[in-house]
Amino acid sequence: MRSNALHAIALAFFLIAVGASVFMIKAVRFGYPLQPGVTASVWTIEVFLDFMAKDEPARIDLHIPTTDAARDLAGEEFYNGSFGLNLTSDRATGNRKAVWAYRFPSNRKVLRYSAETRGETQSTRLPDWFAEPAPRATPFEADPVKRQAFIVWSASLRRRSADDATFADLMLREIFGGPGDRGEDADEQAVLLKELPAPLDRLELARETLAAQGLQARIANGVRLVEDVRRAETIHWLEYRVGGEDRRFFPGGAPSRFLTIWRGAEGLVSANGVSELDLQIAISSERSSAAALAQRAGAEAAPVSRLFSFGDLPLTTQLVYKTLVTIPVGIALLVFLRQFVGVQTLGTFMPVLIGIAFRETALLNGVILFSTLIALGLAVRFYLERLQLLLVPRLAVVLIFIVIAMAGITILMTDNNQAIGLSISLFPMVIITMTIERMSILWEEASAGEAIRQGLGSLVVASLAYLVMSNAHVEYLMYNFPELLFILMGICVLMGRYTGLRLSEVWRFRQLARA
Amino acid sequence: MLNAWRKLREKGVIGVNQRNLDFVAARNPRRLLHRVDDKVETKRLAEIAEIPNPELYGVIRDGRDARSLADLLDRADGCVIKPARGSQGKGILVIDGPLQGGWRLANGRRVRLDDVRHHVNSILSGMYSLGGQPDAAIIEYRVKFDPVFGRICFKGVPDIRVIVLKGVPAFAMLRLPTAESDGKANLHRGGVGVGVSVIDGTTRTGMQFDRPIRHHPDTGEALAGLAVPHWDDILQIAARAYDVSELGYLGVDIVLDREQGPLLLELNARPGLSIQIANQLGMRAHLRAIDALDVEYASADMRVRLARRAFEKSFGEKGLGDGADSGSAPDGARARPVLGVVEGGLAGAAA
DSSP states (O other): OHHHHHHHHHHHHHHHHHHHHHHHIIIIISOOOSSTTOEEEEEEEEEEEEEEEESSOEEEEEEEOOOOGGGOOEEEEEEOTTOEEEEEEOTTTOOEEEEEEESSOEEEEEEEEEEEEOOBOTTSOOOGGGGSOOOOOOOOSSOHHHHHHHHHHHHHHHHTOSSHHHHHHHHHHHHHSOGGGSOTTHHHHHHHOOSOOTTHHHHHHHHHHHHHTTOOEEEEEEEEOOSOBSSOOEEEEEEEEETTEEEEEOTTOOOSSEEEEEESSSOSEEEESEEEEEEEEEEEEEEEEHHHHHHHHHHHHOHHHHHTOOTTSOHHHHHHHHHHTTHHHHHHHHHHIIIIIOOOOSSSSHHHHHHHHHHHHOHHHHHHHHHHHHHHHHHHHHHHHHHOOOHHHHHHHHHHHHHHHHHHHHHHHHHTTOGGGGGGGGOOHHHHHHHHHHHHHHHHHTOHHHHHHHHHHHHHHHHHHHHHHHOHHHHHHHHHOTTHHHHHHHHHHHHTTOOSOOHHHHHHTHHHHHO | OHHHHHHHHHHTOOOHHHIIIIIIHHHSOGGGTHHHHSHHHHHHHHHHTTOOOOOEEEEEOSTTGGGGHHHHHOOTTOEEEEETTBOTTTTOEEEEEEETTEEEETTSOEEOHHHHHHHHHHHHTTSSBGGGOOOOEEEEEOOOBOGGGGGGOOSSOOEEEEEEETTEEEEEEEEEOOTTTTTOOOGGGTOEEEEEOTTTOBEEEEEETTEEESBOTTTOOBOTTOBOTTHHHHHHHHHHHHHHHOOSEEEEEEEEETTTEEEEEEEESSOOSTHHHHHTOOSHHHHHHHHHSOOTTOOHHHHHHHHHHHHHHHHTTTTTOSSOTTOOOOTTOOSSOOOOOOHHHHHHHHO
């Protein structure tokens, strides 16, 4: 007996541990929101490439967004036409490229890439290796003139700053500020700028200056995430780390949300063998449930969250499970009410089934309907008692009467434009029939009071079960975190080993407690 | 409420959860339950072991048997019709004797053959059995009420419930019908439960509807201090019921017949917990004490002796009797003389 108890408790904790760990993985690691109705803007970014092919081998390299886990890139799609697609990635920079190639394309061609993202903000963390000190690099080794200019300028900056942070601030102000901010070394700066399109030239200078100080820095390129834009421009910024802090410097002012597409000073696209290349980046935003996005991103990231989700099922099946997974919550509540409180009900799980039926009718209508049908059915049942019928035929008569009564109520209510009439369809008549039978036997064998007491107990439990099962939070949590079923199972195992008194028994034996 | 909960825990009052888990599930293997759930089987086993029980007149298993119903019912002494797998006294029809082409019931109503046949058919279709399983109807000897309980009994037949753990009688209770319970001894219908000392069978405190009482609600007689006659035989029957049922936790129901003495009425694998209120005792400590005894090879006689000793050890010489002033009495002797039968008079008064 002791070992039974231990076994049961071990099993319960195992189940709870399994459920809780999967839950934590999903909630913490993949950021599944714990509240229903949390919506996040989801941006769809689409890159269109439109060009004329020249009947010669063509190759188009396009930077596509880097996939860092924190970025939650989901639903990547490529439209290749007749082109061959090859994805390459660069481990050092994290850049990814889509390489489209075709031997002899002709006419106008279109290539397309699209993905969904929640984007990044200023507070999105930079990779961990950014925290490590960078090797000091001395730029402009080859050119003594530039080298001299750089030394003069950086020495001047160092003189006028206290530490790395103030150095970086001052340097960025001098490079990107207006003419008044350029300071006394404007000539040196002008010499140092490379032949790159603005603002990449200045960003590159800033990066080199920081690198010479042994600070991690890199140029990042991407797009602003704003409401729908047909042609988004790429923006460029500097990511660096100073004083233990991740920073981003946006020359044109910081956007609230953005998406990093690639890093480095290269262009977004490079093409060979085509002409009239037109590149268009379209951004559209859509408010969608954050859970759905987490699910989409998570499915790619980890098999565990895919295993514990209904996202891959057909939509109709998903809807069934949305209801189905809440039933165990009602069942667990029923177990608690029976084993700990001692509520008496007609039939074991009957109240939960009634509670499910209330989903169709809403609570008040359901209670009224249920009580009415039970009362009518009991009347018929007592009348049939006098006819002395056998059990099964008698049950059949009551059941048929219930269907007639339901039909009557529906017609009556629909005539009066009451919604109750229409919601009745799935009200479980077999359960009602069995309830009537049990109640009438109880009525005869015990007492009317006992029958009504248990009937009311069933109704209360059914209502509570309905309230719990139809709760938006519960439904949301159970549907998005089906692993909670293991926790419920564990709790039920634990409740199955409860040998203490029920609340009703404390009341029953209260006089013994006083003595 | 929490305070009461803690106090009851201290007193060792056990609830349904613990009864089901630690006693019923742990000691009553499912494969043996049919021995007590099916009264035909119980009677067969009792017959083999020569445990006295009400004589079986007939078993009706299907509609064809029901045709011979009239012959079975025609007895001057009456009979009892009950479902073989009934519980809590449901579906029991007590027939007093023939009356004007029909029969008179214990409650005075007259029934005709059609009524009885319908009742039997209800039993057969499983209306009173657990889970609505098809059932059989038993027709058996109607116990003749022993006048010994006349003053504390209203109509109907009182019975004695003994809780038996591993074959050792642990607790006992006398169940008395009242006007409220319609002549049935079932506690949940308003029957009175009176705690009985296992040592000598003297009655102690009483209860009705889970509330302690000192006097019978209908006759007004004090409940404590009576001696249940044939106490040795009753303990013997209780102990031997374990041998035939092999259930480690058993409720044994025994009736006292005027002519035949104690008879085994039925066995229960899930006896109720009201016996704790009737005795004003929590059961846990005493059940644990009996559980600690080694009784594997003990005979019924030995187990009865062990039961008395254990009860004394747990609750003192007089079993904590609430007014059990006359101490232990030999078999049949009464602590307080009980006179006459008041059944008829009170039945009339109640009607």
